[in-house]
Amino acid sequence: xxxxxxxxxxxxxxxxxxxxxxxxxxxxxxxxxxxxxxxxxxxxxxxxxxxxxxxxxxxxxxxxxxxxxxxxxxxxxxxxxxxxxxxxxxxxxxxxxxxxxxxxxxxxxxxxxxxxxxxxxxxxxxxxxxxxxxxxx
Amino acid sequence: xxxxxxxxxxxxxxxxxxxxxxxxxxxxxxxxxxxxxxxxxxxxxxxxxxxxxxxxxxxxxxxxxxxxxxxxxxxxxxxxxxxxxxxxxxxxxxxxxxxxxxxxxxxxxxxxxxxxxxxxxxxxxxxxxxxxxxxxxxxxxxxxxxxxxxxxxxxxxxxxxxxxxxxxxxxxxxxxxxxxxxxxxxxxxxxxxxxxxxxxxxxxxxxxxxx
Numbered sequence: 001x002x003x004x005x006x007x008x009x010x011x012x013x014x015x016x017x018x019x020x021x022x023x024x025x026x027x028x029x030x031x032x033x034x035x036x037x038x039x040x041x042x043x044x045x046x047x048x049x050x051x052x053x054x055x056x057x058x059x060x061x062x063x064x065x066x067x068x069x070x071x072x073x074x075x076x077x078x079x080x081x082x083x084x085x086x087x088x089x090x091x092x093x094x095x096x097x098x099x100x101x102x103x104x105x106x107x108x109x110x111x112x113x114x115x116x117x118x119x120x121x122x123x124x125x126x127x128x129x130x131x132x133x134x135x136x137x
Numbered sequence: 138x139x140x141x142x143x144x145x146x147x148x149x150x151x152x153x154x155x156x157x158x159x160x161x162x163x164x165x166x167x168x169x170x171x172x173x174x175x176x177x178x179x180x181x182x183x184x185x186x187x188x189x190x191x192x193x194x195x196x197x198x199x200x201x202x203x204x205x206x207x208x209x210x211x212x213x214x215x216x217x218x219x220x221x222x223x224x225x226x227x228x229x230x231x232x233x234x235x236x237x238x239x240x241x242x243x244x245x246x247x248x249x250x251x252x253x254x255x256x257x258x259x260x261x262x263x264x265x266x267x268x269x270x271x272x273x274x275x276x277x278x279x280x281x282x283x284x285x286x287x288x289x290x291x292x293x294x295x296x297x298x299x300x301x302x303x304x305x306x307x308x309x310x311x312x313x314x315x316x317x318x319x320x321x322x323x324x325x326x327x328x329x330x331x332x333x334x335x336x337x338x339x340x341x342x343x344x345x346x347x348x
Contacts, residue, residue, distance in 0.1 A: 009167075035212050036219060
């Protein structure tokens with residue numbers, strides 16, 4: 001009930017002050033027409049002078065520059081960047097080690113080396129046999 | 138004095154009905170006002186967006202500069218939002234002007250109901266005959282019909298002009314309302330943005346004693 005009375009009284013107030021509200025609105029409408037024409041003429045002049053008609057104001061540009069600079073140099077961001085860099089380098093090291101291990105494990109058998117080894121083993125045996133024979137080469 | 142006014146049962150009923158209708162109208166006006174307030178609040182939110190960065194970055198440090206900067210930004214914002222309705226109205230006005238020039242008819246009536254106006258599309262009644270005074274008092278009669286809806290070839294300019302002006306004008310006035318809402322918000326922000334507040338200040342637990 002209280003809300004209803006409040007709405008009713010507000011309605012009464014709006015109806016009573018409606019002429020004043022309309023007068024203010026009409027005044028602002030006339031003012032806005034002049035503003036519109038001023039901005040339109042100014043934009044055309046700026047456009048033909050090679051500028052951006054409704055671009056950012058100098059204050060906006062300065063504010064954007066400062067905020068960008070602040071965003072790149074804040075302590076939280078630098079700490080985060082450092083942490084990211086460390087993680088990345090650690091990951092690279094781990095990947096390198098893993099790759100090396102894989103390479104060692106999957107390295108193909110080189111027959112020539114074995115041959116050399118076998119030959120060397122054979123030669124050792126021959127040596128022993130020859131030694132038994134009493135002949136050394 | 139009281140004895141002079143004698144109300145019948147029908148009169149009392151009529152008064153109650155009229156009173157209820159008036160109350161209903163005021164309540165509707167109240168809700169319309171609330172709706173307008175809500176819309177204006179949402180339109181004013183753009184002002185915060187416009188002023189935030191320059192205050193946050195410390196580019197503007199005084200109330201007066203913030204107010205002037207806000208006004209300039211508001212002008213631009215208004216232009217950005219109002220150029221379409223402005224062009225619609227400009228187009229409609231130019232069309233009517235050229236029609237008047239080429240037809241050499243400077244007495245063209247856009248509200249005419251017979252052949253060249255927008256009212257050819259509606260029922261038009263003669264409201265001057267709505268009530269007539271008689272020897273016994275007033276008599277209310279349904280007004281006479283002057284014109285029924287019909288399409289007229291000569292009225293094509295008013296068919297374009299009137300709707301364009303209604304749409305463009307309403308749209309433009311809506312943007313004027315937005316301009317007013319932002320202007321009030323900018324003024325309020327310029328007064329409070331650099332003001333120190335005690336809202337979230339808590340004194341230290343062990344205050345430093347003066348030496």
